[in-house]
Amino acid sequence: MTGRVLVLGGTAEARQLAARLVAAGADVLSSLAGRVADPPLPPGGVRVGGFGGVAGLTAALDGDPRPFAAVVDATHPFAATMTAHAAAAAAATGTPLLRLQRPGWTARPGDDWRWVDTLEQAAAAMTGHRCAFVTTGRQGLAAFAGLAAPCVVRSVDPPAPPLPPRATVVLDRGPFTVAGERALMVAHGVDVVVTKDSGGSMTAAKLTAARELGVPVVLVRRPPLPAGVPVVATVEEALAWLGR
Structure with a gap:
């Protein structure tokens, strides 16, 4: 991956993705919402706290002198506000955006x-x-x-x-x-x-x-995802997308 990657994190998948990218020599910044007092931190750069809505995230994506080449939204499946903000900011700046979201649970025989x-x-x-x-x-x-x-x-x-x-x-x-x-x-x-x-x-x-x-x-049930944003279920798929 050439260029700086922003990983919107807080999940195990986000930490795994950041670790793989850092190990490959990529320039990665992971962003955590800051709602947990002592969260496990991923490798690489880390920021904690909100961006200030869509306007703040838009400014961060297009920031000078180090704009981001891509964003991976790997936040919790129920972090609907952050996911919506990411879609809006990515669209406003033309930044490629991927949603990394683990699959939901599947019922088994005997479940009620x-x-x-x-x-x-x-x-x-x-x-x-x-x-x-x-x-x-x-x-x-x-x-x-x-x-x-x-x-x-x-x-x-x-x-x-x-x-x-x-x-x-x-x-x-x-x-x-x-x-x-x-x-x-x-x-x-x-x-x-x-x-x-x-x-x-x-x-x-x-x-x-x-x-x-x-x-x-x-x-x-999970909230719906923004239209038009590609979605993958695994870290491997996210790495392949970034590689493209």
Whole structure:
């Protein structure tokens, strides 16, 4: 790859891509949103914090004296705002843009999955359950603030209020094991799991544990991607695109 590459990161795939590019001698800058207090950092240059909307990202892409030759948006599948900003800024500057997004999860025999479109719909789907295991991340937990039943909320960093009044907060970072997820669900009497369709193996153990325990899973669908942006599912495909 000739020229400077901006990797919009925060995911395992973004870190792997940056490592491969740096090892190949490419000039790489990884950008992290800064929502996690102590994120694992990729090799190469790193910046933390927002760009200041589309205008700020546009200025960064076209910056003098070192404009970017390409952008890879490898942010979380639910980082819809950043993905939209990347598409707009890339179009405004004529910078080639690729979306690197891991595939969503696929149901297996024995899974009881209930699909919804929003966190608010996920909260409504929990009505009648005695204890929910909420693993949607600390952003957006306000959607669950009206829950009367007990729930277990897991997040990497302490979530800010409002929280469900009977929430037990578990601070932990994946990868998680099936045995650990099963033990947590049994200990708290969890009878429904609520999560986003993040995909990947880091947090998939809860789905296996739920299947083994006969616990239903409420899954929030991914937001749509901007039209016209090429999408790949693997780091290898992203490297091939950059090579072209």
